[in-house]
Structure formats: structure tokens, C-alpha cells
Amino acid sequence: MHTMTTIAETTPTLMPWTDSLNTGDARMDETHQEFVDMINTILATPEDEQLPVYKEFLNHTVEHFAQEERWMLATGFSADNCHAEHHATILETMRVVEAHYLDTDKQIITRMAEALAEWFPGHANSMDAGLAAHLKSVGFDSVTETLADPSAIKNVTMSGCGSVSCS
Ligand SMILES: [Fe+2]
Ligand SMILES: [Fe+2]
Numbered sequence: 001m002h003t004m005t006t007i008a009e010t011t012p013t014l015m016p017w018t019d020s021l022n023t024g025d026a027r028m029d030e031t032h033q034e035f036v037d038m039i040n041t042i043l044a045t046p047e048d049e050q051l052p053v054y055k056e057f058l059n060h061t062v063e064h065f066a067q068e069e070r071w072m073l074a075t076g077f078s079a080d081n082c083h084a085e086h087h088a089t090i091l092e093t094m095r096v097v098e099a100h101y102l103d104t105d106k107q108i109i110t111r112m113a114e115a116l117a118e119w120f121p122g123h124a125n126s127m128d129a130g131l132a133a134h135l136k137s138v139g140f141d142s143v144t145e146t147l148a149d150p151s152a153i154k155n156v157t158m159s160g161c162g163s164v165s166c167s
Pocket of ligand 2: 065068083087123127128
């Protein structure tokens with residue numbers, strides 16, 4: 001049936017949440033599940049109605065990245081570390097996308113959501129998982145945002161990515 005084919009062709013491919021996305025920090029993983037849910041909401045929304053959901057997603061991502069950067073600063077990373085730089089690049093691109101969408105390119109939000117769905121597993125498994133392991137190693141509780149023993153990070157200052165590889 002022609003109608004069936006049309007439906008199959010327009011059904012978006014959603015991004016599954018899988019165990020391999022877990023970083024080992026429950027609060028970080030909760031934020032990441034929201035991130036994935038919002039990508040899926042965008043992909044399931046008709047392109048001419050995506051702007052409000054995209055804006056909500058952008059605000060959520062600002063908070064998501066700020067949360068990780070706050071934890072980095074609290075545990076010895078310097079402000080200009082490369083994980084934070086990666087976040088800044090993503091946010092800059094996301095803001096440009098909003099401008100292009102308003103400026104007639106109605107497919108760009110879908111393309112950005114698809115690109116972020118591809119980008120995210122690599123980021124979660126490297127920089128975010130590395131941060132989660134670091135938080136655990138210095139005894140940082142991400143729920144209360146406190147260190148069990150502040151002296152544990154007294155001599156730790158990471159200007160790069162610490163133990164996290166940065167490509
Ligand atoms: Fe993250
Ligand atoms: Fe991150």
C-alpha cells in the first residue's frame with residue numbers, strides 16, 4: 001500500500017538508550033537520559049513545529065554542560081580544560097543552528113539532532129566517563145556536590161583533560 005510506504009519512509013530513526021552509555025555516575029546518567037529523550041522528541045516532531053522543543057533542548061544542554069563543568073572545577077580541573085572546550089564548541093554550533101532555522105532552513109534542527117545522536121556516545125564514553133571515574137576517585141558526591149575529603153584534591157590541578165584522552 002502506498003500509504004504504508006509513506007509512513008515507513010517518514011518515521012524517524014530514534015536514538016536508543018543503551019547500557020553502554022552509562023558513565024558510572026548516576027546523576028550524570030540521569031541528565032544524559034534526558035538529553036537522549038529530548039533528541040528523540042525533536043526527531044519525532046514535524047520540522048515546522050521543532051523550534052520550541054529545540055529551545056528547550058538547548059537550555060537543557062547548557063545546564064547539562066554547566067553541571068559537568070561545575071563538578072570539574074570542584075575537583076581540581078582548571079576552567080580552560082579541553083572537556084569544557086568541547087562543550088563550548090557544541091553549544092556554539094547549536095546556537096547557530098537556531099539562527100539558520102529561523103532564517104529559512106527548516107531541516108537544520110533535524111540534521112543537528114541526528115549529528116548530536118552520533119556525537120554523544122563517543123563523548124559519554126570518553127570525557128564524561130573519564131570525569132565520572134575522576135569524581136569517584138577523589139570522593140566527590142555528585143548529588144550533594146561535596147567532597148568527602150577536600151584535601152584529596154589539594155594537589156590536583158588539571159589543565160588538560162587529566163586522565164581523560166582528548167582528541
Ligand atoms: Fe555529559
Ligand atoms: Fe561532557
